[in-house]
Amino acid sequence: MSLSDITCETAPEPKGAKTSRIGLIVPSSNTTMETELPELFRRQSEVTGQRYTFHSARAGLKNVNREELLAMVDKAGDCARAVSDAAVDVIAYACLVAVMAQGPNAHEISEKVIAEAAEDNGHPAAVASSAGALVRTLQDMGARRIAMVAPYKLPLTQMVREYIEGAGIEVVDAISLEVDDNLAVGALDPQNLPEIARGLKRDDVDAVILSACVQMPSLPAVQQAEDELGVPVITAATATTYEILKALGHKPAITGAGGLLSGAHTTAAARRG
Template identity: 75%
Template structure:
């Protein structure tokens, strides 16, 4: 009969004091497999640099296929998800589905963030709120970006809708490549090693930045730094922009290596609105 080996209590790592740990709440599609891996990896690198620790706590809203009907239904569940995740006493909540919000029409991130903030506050656990949709446009604005090219996993009509949304926020979309993957689980299986070659196909003349993944489900973290190094302009993703705003909401300066200049600390976040 096997038994557990003996060990000294001194061999167990001591937990960090509560004051050195921040809880982050996420609202993700039920089929999302990427945001809960890329964000913790980014914040693990932040912990390596600063010593501050972060934990992630998620609520899931049903969504399997990226189409208008399922996206609309997912947005309708935002308040319930916000109340549920706020029970974990998180300091910030990130609504992590860019296209679900943008599909609701111009400026929809403002309303979505307000709904989430209200639900958390009414649950007795107020928190700062961002969304991947709002984070993307606010981050581009705070970086002084005017012209941008993008890669999306969406079908062409949804990609055009994202382009129209970004254009409506005051940016010029020079080019957008649509990978046309409708199943959200399949989006999560896309190989980020293919992104450098895909990015080479973008029209980039005169762009101020490239959005390598306008979707938090499309894996991209492994490619961000190498694409930025190759093309010589800032490269961001929906996930890195969301992380950037989480840091801003917490008052923490990012110090992350290997994820693009945005999270390296060289781009100070300008004053702007986050829902509270």
């Protein structure tokens, strides 16, 4: 792997009792996770006083197709070793569809590969993948029926749908925005998402996934969509944030990003009464 494939984006800072280091493994063309996650954790810091720093490794990906996604997966171990050099507390593997393209429950294998690579490098860390985070968060919420918005071409959206359904969660409806260039995905306007989500079939759904992709910007629209739709709204980014906080043992206290991250969400069973 060349230096162009893996670069450190944030220099390590001295780690104190109130600072947690978060490692990110992202596609080389990703422009969203390194903006949305720091903003979410900034809000967490405002409430709790806990500080968070971010340290990234990048794996080549330009177009969201099966071939490039599988090639990216092959670099996960090398990326984990690189980012673990910063002695991070947790590593988030932030490419949901790259993992899901490998087949049912592939997040378990990917997370194991990353954890073993970090440990072999002498810096063990907790690991969360966006794919695993999305599925586990829905399960943690008690969601049995969901609807979702994805930026991908229809075949990849269908693959994500089947992956979620393989975890025992029915996908009632899915809207595919038919974008395959990853930079173009990152340039989509999140302010359009509430209107798009209103077009979903949502009969008796327990949650809506507003962005089933870590590259599609969604943070500015999450709270608005949740308020309008009247059901919990999550995204690949908010689910990943939720899992990072759980791995660190920190209670969510994030404002303006939906009930999941406010610390006030209830399970679907409780909402059903």
